[in-house]
Amino acid sequence: MDGLDPVNALMCPGLPGFPGCFINTEIQRASTMTKDMTFPANTYGNASRLFSPITLGYEWPSLTRLLFILLSSIAGTFLNGFFVSSFFIEHSLKRLGNVYHACLGICDLLITSLVMPTSVVVLLSGEWDLLQVCWGMEFVTIAATYCHCVFFTFVAAEIYVRVCLDKKWYDAFLTVGIGLVCILIYVFGFVLAAVGVFLAYDYDYCERQHQGNIYFRAITSIGVHGLTGVLSVYFLIAAAIRIRCPSRLLAQYKRSQQFDRDYSMIHLNMVAYVLYLAGWLPYIVTVYLYPDTLDRKYYIVAWIGVYRSMFNGLLYSIMNPSFRQAFSQLFVYCCCKDSLSAPFRSRHRRNIDRSKPSRNVRVHVLHRVVAGADPSRPGTSRDTQDL
Numbered sequence: 001m002d003g004l005d006p007v008n009a010l011m012c013p014g015l016p017g018f019p020g021c022f023i024n025t026e027i028q029r030a031s032t033m034t035k036d037m038t039f040p041a042n043t044y045g046n047a048s049r050l051f052s053p054i055t056l057g058y059e060w061p062s063l064t065r066l067l068f069i070l071l072s073s074i075a076g077t078f079l080n081g082f083f084v085s086s087f088f089i090e091h092s093l094k095r096l097g098n099v100y101h102a103c104l105g106i107c108d109l110l111i112t113s114l115v116m117p118t119s120v121v122v123l124l125s126g127e128w129d130l131l132q133v134c135w136g137m138e139f140v141t142i143a144a145t146y147c148h149c150v151f152f153t154f155v156a157a158e159i160y161v162r163v164c165l166d167k168k169w170y171d172a173f174l175t176v177g178i179g180l181v182c183i184l185i186y187v188f189g190f191v192l193a194a195v196g197v198f199l200a201y202d203y204d205y206c207e208r209q210h211q212g213n214i215y216f217r218a219i220t221s222i223g224v225h226g227l228t229g230v231l232s233v234y235f236l237i238a239a240a241i242r243i244r245c246p247s248r249l250l251a252q253y254k255r256s257q258q259f260d261r262d263y264s265m266i267h268l269n270m271v272a273y274v275l276y277l278a279g280w281l282p283y284i285v286t287v288y289l290y291p292d293t294l295d296r297k298y299y300i301v302a303w304i305g306v307y308r309s310m311f312n313g314l315l316y317s318i319m320n321p322s323f324r325q326a327f328s329q330l331f332v333y334c335c336c337k338d339s340l341s342a343p344f345r346s347r348h349r350r351n352i353d354r355s356k357p358s359r360n361v362r363v364h365v366l367h368r369v370v371a372g373a374d375p376s377r378p379g380t381s382r383d384t385q386d387l
Contacts, residue, residue: 051295053206054122054129054137056303066123069116076112076310080105083313086326092261093322097162097170099178100154103185107148108309114140115306134206139197141306145280146189146220149228152273154181156235159269163262164242192220203287205302211291225284229277236270261322268319272312279308 051057056065083105087093115137122133161173196202201216211217243263282301286293316323 051299052129053134053299053302054119056299057296062123066120069123070120072307072310073112073116073120076116076313077109079310079313079317080109080112082327082330083316083323084109085330086316086323089329090322090326093326096174096178097158099182100151100158103182104148104151104155105313107144107151108312110140110144111306111309129206131206135197138205139193142196142202143190143193144309145305146192146224147185148276149224150185150189151182152269152276153228153232153235154185155269156232156239156273159262159266160235160239163239163266192224196220203291208295208298221284221288232273236266236273239266240270264320268316271319272315275308275311275315280305 050059056069084102087098087102118133118137122129158173162170196212196216200210201213202220203212203217204210243259243266283305286298286301290297317327318324
């Protein structure tokens, strides 16, 4: 029998080419491969994959991966949660136009509070990567990324209209149903992600067995990522140039505190968008130029984009004084005591004092004494006595 050693020939009696011989040989090879593995064999894709789309590389200790993902999830969730809450705490951030910025933080919060904890649960369960779980993580990540792109465009458009155009245009921008627009953006992002993941129109992240539909990927890449990116860059650069342009008409605005806040926010948004591009650009290049790269390289660049979501809140809390003040108040309120922090109380002390009138009545008696020494220069003095 060709292709079989003497041992296999003894185990496979019968005619040459007996099918049982080949079946027995394949079983022996599979069992040998399974014994050499230090992790359970997966039920889909390549059985010799050493890098997981859910729990990272298997050459790393499980405890190390567990602590790394768990601590990243906790830190990212706290930072993004504080970022979203800042718009309800800090007085300078309580503007209607900042709703889009708060929704931007919610997109990052979805990744740090849903995707990363799911990876932790899979590690704790000891199970191999489940395809349904991987699809769910991919769906949430792609939907949050779509929404993030669109919301960032609205953030850049809001500050562009407020700085570069007349007040009537900004009022018209705010009169549009912001709540309805935000809901539509979320629906758009999640529906588009569901079509790409569950109908196999997008790149197969979990099994890497297909590259999706070329037309769907072109529409999402050009329409969602490309168009929103061009608009965001244009709005931010135009606002940065406009706010630096000297003009007598803007002299009063440039002497105000709002000018410093807008100037800081414009440049901070530019840094945040550069960070977003730096996080996801390696994955985009890998998917479109090197789709058949090794699993290790592919999943590492994908997780770099996922971990970018935990640095957005940290960036704003360090570089912007308004967010820094809000973060300090929230930290003191959540971790140190059960009352509002001192800066918040001092700012609202007048309103608190008005809401709690005192029952004590004080009577001031003014004694006026007129000095008559010099009639031409009369002098007066007052004495106050409390009763």
